[in-house]
Every structure is written in C-alpha cells, then in structure tokens.
Amino acid sequence: MSDTVTERPAAQHGVVKDLSFLNRWLPAWIIAAMVVGLFLGRLVPGLDTALEAVKIGEVSLPIAIGLLVMMYPVLAKVRYDETHRVTGDRKLLGLSLVLNWLVGPALMFALAWALLPDLPEYRTGLIIVGLARCIAMVLIWNDLACGDREAAAVLVAINSVFQVLAFGLLGWFYLQLLPSWLGLPTTSAEFSMGAIVLSVLVFLGIPLLAGFLTRTLGERAKGREWYENTYLPTIGPFALYGLLFTIVLLFALQGDAIISNPWDVSRIALPLLVYFFAMFGVGLLASRGMGLSYAKSTTVAFTAAGNNFELAIAVAIGTFGVTSGQALAGVVGPLIEVPVLVALVYVSLWAGRKLFPGDRTVPIR
Numbered sequence: 001m002s003d004t005v006t007e008r009p010a011a012q013h014g015v016v017k018d019l020s021f022l023n024r025w026l027p028a029w030i031i032a033a034m035v036v037g038l039f040l041g042r043l044v045p046g047l048d049t050a051l052e053a054v055k056i057g058e059v060s061l062p063i064a065i066g067l068l069v070m071m072y073p074v075l076a077k078v079r080y081d082e083t084h085r086v087t088g089d090r091k092l093l094g095l096s097l098v099l100n101w102l103v104g105p106a107l108m109f110a111l112a113w114a115l116l117p118d119l120p121e122y123r124t125g126l127i128i129v130g131l132a133r134c135i136a137m138v139l140i141w142n143d144l145a146c147g148d149r150e151a152a153a154v155l156v157a158i159n160s161v162f163q164v165l166a167f168g169l170l171g172w173f174y175l176q177l178l179p180s181w182l183g184l185p186t187t188s189a190e191f192s193m194g195a196i197v198l199s200v201l202v203f204l205g206i207p208l209l210a211g212f213l214t215r216t217l218g219e220r221a222k223g224r225e226w227y228e229n230t231y232l233p234t235i236g237p238f239a240l241y242g243l244l245f246t247i248v249l250l251f252a253l254q255g256d257a258i259i260s261n262p263w264d265v266s267r268i269a270l271p272l273l274v275y276f277f278a279m280f281g282v283g284l285l286a287s288r289g290m291g292l293s294y295a296k297s298t299t300v301a302f303t304a305a306g307n308n309f310e311l312a313i314a315v316a317i318g319t320f321g322v323t324s325g326q327a328l329a330g331v332v333g334p335l336i337e338v339p340v341l342v343a344l345v346y347v348s349l350w351a352g353r354k355l356f357p358g359d360r361t362v363p364i365r
Contacts, residue, residue, distance in 0.1 A: 026144070026240070030342055033244045034335075037251025038259070048253050063249050067136055067310065068207055070242030073235045074139040075211030078153045086154040091290050092300060096155050099283055099304035101162055101170075105130045107278060109174050111271035113184065122268050124175065124187050125316055125329025130275070131170050132315070133159040134306030135204045137334075140243055141306065141341045145348040146363040147298035155303045157208070160200045163308070167196050167315075199311040247338060250331075258335070261328070268329050272336040280305040280344050284351065294352045295361035301348065306341060309334035 040047060054061040086092065108130025116123040135156050142152040175187040218227040251258070258265055283304035287297030309330065316330040352362040 026345075027339070027342055029240070029244055030247065030339055033247040034251050034339075037248040038255040040248065041252040041255030042259070044252075048256075051249060051253055060249065060253065063246055063253075064202060064310075066242050066246035066249060067203055068242070070239050070246060071136055071139055071203070071207035072210050072242075073232070073237075073239040074143050074149070075153065075207050076214045076235060077143070077232055078149045078211060078215070080150075080153075080212055080215060083150045083154050086148070086151045089151075089296070092151060092287075092292060092296055093155075093158070095283075095286060095290060095292075096300050096303055097158070097162075099279065099286070099300065100133045100159055101166060103282065104133065104279055104304060105170055105174060108271070108275055109178070111275055115271045115274075116267060119264075119267065119325070120185065120187070121320070121325025122264065122329045124320075125312075125324075125326035126268065126271055126333075127174050128171070128315055128326065129272075129307050129309070129312045129330060129333045131167055131174065132308035132312040133163060134303060135160050135163070135200065135308050136310065137243070137338070137341070138302050138306035140239055141302045141345055142299050143239070144345045145298050145302065146295065146361070147302060147348075148293075148295040148361075151296050151299040152303065153208070155299065156204060159303065160204050163311070164196055164200060167311075196311060196315070199308065199314060203308075203310055250334060253331075258332075264325075264328065265332055268332045269336050272333060273340060276305050276337060276340045276344070280341075280347075284348070284355070288355055293361045294356040294359045297356070298348050298352070302341070302344070305344065307333060307337060309337065 051060045051062055105127075109127055112123040112126040112130075116126065138156065139152055143149065179186045214231075215227065218231055222231075280301045283301030284297050287300045292300065312333055313327065313330040316324065316326040320326040349363060352359070356362050
C-alpha cells in the first residue's frame with residue numbers, strides 16, 4: 001500500500017505499550033462504570049439535580065470536565081508538525097467527508113423511519129444524533145485501535161467546521177424537506193447556532209489548544225524523546241479515567257429514564273446498533289478498497305461511526321425540552337455508542353491482521 005511508508009510502526013503507539021492493562025480490561029471497566037452510575041442515580045437523592053446545577057450550554061459541568069480530561073491526553077499525543085501529510089491526502093479527506101456528511105445522516109434517517117415509524121419523538125431524536133458528527137470520544141477509540149492520530153485530529157477539526165456550517169441546513173433537510181418529498185410527516189425544529197458553536201469550542205477547542213501548546217512547549221523545553229517517553233506515559237491513563245468518570249455521570253443522570261422506560265430504550269437502541277456497526281464496516285472496507293493503510297482506515301471508520309452526543313443532547317433539550325422523547329433518544333445514543341465502539345476497537349484490531357496483511361501500521365498484539 002502506497003501510503004504506509006509514512007506511518008510510524010504501531011508498536012510505538014502509547015496506548016498499546018503503556019495502557020495494555022487498562023486496554024485489556026476496558027469492557028469490564030465500562031460495564032462497572034455503567035452499573036455504578038445506575039446505582040448512584042437510584043440511591044443518592046438529588047444527585048441528578050446537583051450534577052445539573054451548573055452547565056456549559058446544556059451539558060452538565062462535571063460531564064464537561066470528564067470529557068476534557070478524557071480528550072486532553074489524546075490530543076497531547078498528536079504530532080502536529082506531521083498533520084500536513086494528512087491534509088494532502090485527498091482520498092482520506094474525501095472519503096471521510098462523504099461518509100460523515102452524506103452517508104451517515106442518510107443512513108440514520110432511513111433507520112429511524114424504518115424501525116421507529118410509530119414513535120415520532122424518538123425518531124426525530126435519532127435523526128439529530130445522526131447529524132451530530134463526532135468530535136470527542138472518537139479520539140479515544142481511534143487511539144485504542146492504533147489509528148492514525150494526526151489523521152484523527154485533522155478529520156475531527158474538519159467535522160467541527162462542517163458542524164457549524166451544515167448542522168442547521170441538514171436538520172431542515174432531514175426533518176422537513178425530505179419527509180415532505182416522500183409524503184411523510186414533517187417536524188418543525190429551529191436549532192441554536194450558539195449551542196453548536198459552544199459545543200465545538202468547548203469540547204474540541206479547549207483540549208486541542210491545550211494539547212498543541214503542551215507538545216510545542218514541552219518539546220521546546222525538554223525535547224521530543226522526553227515528551228513522548230516520559231510525559232505522555234504519565235498522562236496517558238487519564239484519558240480512560242476521564243472516559244469512565246463521564247460514563248458514571250451519564251448513567252447517574254439518566255438512570256431513572258433508562259430503568260423506567262426499558263422497552264423504549266430497547267426500541268431506540270436497535271437502529272443505533274445497526275448504524276454503528278454499518279458505518280464502521282463501510283468506513284473500514286471502503287478505506288481498504290481505496291488503498292489506505294490500516295491506521296488511516298481505522299481512523300476513517302471510527303470518525304464515520306462516532307457521533308457528537310454532547311451536541312445532540314444539547315440541541316434536543318434546547319429545542320424540545322429536557323423531558324422530551326427527543327432528549328431521551330439523544331441520551332440513549334452515547335449509552336449504546338460507548339460499549340459498541342469499545343467492541344469495535346477489538347474488531348478493528350482483529351480485522352487489521354485479516355484485511356491488511358503486511359501493513360506495518362497493523363498493531364502487534
């Protein structure tokens with residue numbers, strides 16, 4: 001494959017070398033975090049009110065802190081002086097844009113209508129989830145699967161720009177124009193541009209700036225060898241600590257809704273499951289078919305499969321209300337996405353050896 005020579009060997013990826021214990025048992029930690037969150041939400045009176053007392057936009061401040069802690073170590077690992085090789089890769093950029101902004105929203109629209117024809121609120125919530133492309137947790141999944149960090153940073157930045165420019169237009173198209181063309185009921189919704197911009201600035205802008213400054217100043221003061229062999233291994237585990245902390249809080253906040261509406265949650269979960277697996281599979285196979293390396297193919301697949309649940313929840317709550325079915329669908333999104341994408345990390349590592357023989361970016365386990 002022509003682009004593999006520019007990749008660094010997978011053995012140099014910090015997650016594989018330094019977080020092997022956490023990585024090996026990550027599914028168990030995820031399940032434990034979910035259970036702890038559910039019990040906290042049920043057993044601690046007023047916890048949900050306390051967590052929601054202070055917000056950034058419509059996202060609880062403790063959850064926002066967890067997300068920032070989760071994202072900073074990953075963005076600190078990016079070699080920003082190597083991102084130029086990604087911006088010149090037209091195949092990677094073009095495929096990612098098509099998957100994220102054409103295929104993803106269209107697939108979620110089709111699944112929502114096919115599987116939730118009798119539940120308009122949940123259907124609308126899922127369509128909003130499909131429009132919110134991932135700018136946060138995808139960095140964790142990409143790093144665990146030994147994807148291309150520089151490519152992930154560039155694709156996430158591009159998704160952020162498109163999110164600001166295209167979210168409102170796509171919402172109008174999929175909730176009003178396309179249903180009217182197909183003779184289906186339409187949904188009137190006005191999205192807050194402020195919520196979209198705030199989501200991008202907080203959940204990508206802050207950790208991206210911190211990661212860039214840390215690497216730039218750290219390498220300038222102590223050199224790249226110290227930065228990558230001493231500093232990064234020290235902060236690396238905090239990405240997963242932040243992830244687990246965020247999951248505990250999400251389940252604590254939404255435990256009552258999940259436990260009280262198990263059938264509704266299962267109805268919402270089905271199209272989400274199909275969506276995540278389909279987008280990942282299409283992304284990985286399409287990338288391989290275009291001749292991209294394992295590392296870049298993995299990055300394309302995860303950026304296509306992941307969604308920006310912070311934005312989806314904020315938009316659903318701001319537009320339809322905190323107790324709405326649209327908000328519940330937005331909340332169920334990450335609760336299904338997290339365990340599924342953890343599973344897809346292992347699928348990616350297994351598929352890499354099968355689909356990319358001889359590729360030096362395939363991680364060695």
